[in-house]
Amino acid sequence: MDIVINHVRVLTGEAEHPMLEEAFVGIREGCFGFVSLVQPRIMARRFVDGAGKTLVSMGKTVGEGEIREEAPADALLLDGLYTPETVGDARVSDICMIIRSGIVCGEVSAEA
Secondary structure: OOEEEEEEEEEOOOOOOOEEEEEEEEEEOOEEEEEEOOOOOOOOOEEEEOOOEEEEEOOOOOOOOOOOOOOEOOEEEEEOOOOOOOHHHOOHHHEEEEEEOOEEEEEOOOOO
16 A cells, blocks of 8 residues: 555545545555545555545546545545535645645645
């Protein structure tokens, strides 16, 4: 696994389960490898603490707007606990990580 994000709120984009609390998300080879409510026993190159943060997809086309296994790993990690109803209120200053095709291409550290 390339990246595992722990204890994060996930806005899935799925109608049946639009939001997961305290979830674990794995990213592998440019795609989401897993989304789970159970902490996996897995090695990763990088672990990200998602406590108090929300992961939301940046996908725009059908099938890419969901955070689910095998979907392209294009997402924003937002500082704050947003819901599907309030995520539109997020500001640029709330973005703490930008992930494109499974690669962290933008990050704001807590110390900045």
